[in-house]
Amino acid sequence: MVTAFFYLAAAVGLVSAAVAVAHRNPVVNVLSLVVTLFCIAVNYALLGAEFLAAAQVLVYAGAILVLFLFVVMLLNAPEEQPATEPRPFQRVAGLLLAVAAAVGGVALLMGLRLSLPTQSSPGSAQALGRLLTGPYLFAFEFISVLLLAAMVGALMLVKRKH
């Protein structure tokens, strides 16, 4: 039953990831990436990471991809035009590299002999919160500085110069 759920989520996730990468219309790209991120959230839930599954839906599908969609609408981004100077060699090389990454990664991981995990460590919000405010307190606080820096940087970049 659980395995069937995994296969379903993985199949839907891979197909929508392929659409997100291959489709020419940017709105379709963004919306099918939302589907992929939902499938990854399902995977987190199957792995027992409940808090991350919720955060994935809220932060990624909810916030980040809405930002993407907003920019797509703002720029009124057109569909990708045919290349002015096609570079067939580079495209083939890029495709070969991606296929090599897939084949190599899968071949490497197939050889992995891992026993099934015995003890389960549920990733509830409480357990994660204890870690975040305990050993990782400095990194957790520093994230706020990073977000502030990103916010100021984004404002500076899009500010109109008078």
Add this chain to the structure above:
Amino acid sequence: MTVPTTYFVIFAALLFAVGAAGVLLRRSGISILLGIELMLNAANLALVAFGRQHGQLDAQVFVFFVMAVAAAEVAVGLALLVAIFRKNQSIDVDRLNVLRW
């Protein structure tokens, strides 16, 4: 009734390859950023899977941090795209061939 860790990491590897293909093959700046997001998510999934394998929660904390960094990265990346679009009227990365405006 648990799904083996290997299944999750193979799924993550395939997602990473799809994202890499997007970054390498697309010319639209937004699609390249989407490919980067896909690769980040694949890495996150592998982290959580290996974290469960070792029975540790630290991996999930790392994924939490990666999500925050990804949010910052997307904000700056999209702001760059908006600035480039104002300058160039296009987000085709092939047309970004000058180092100085």
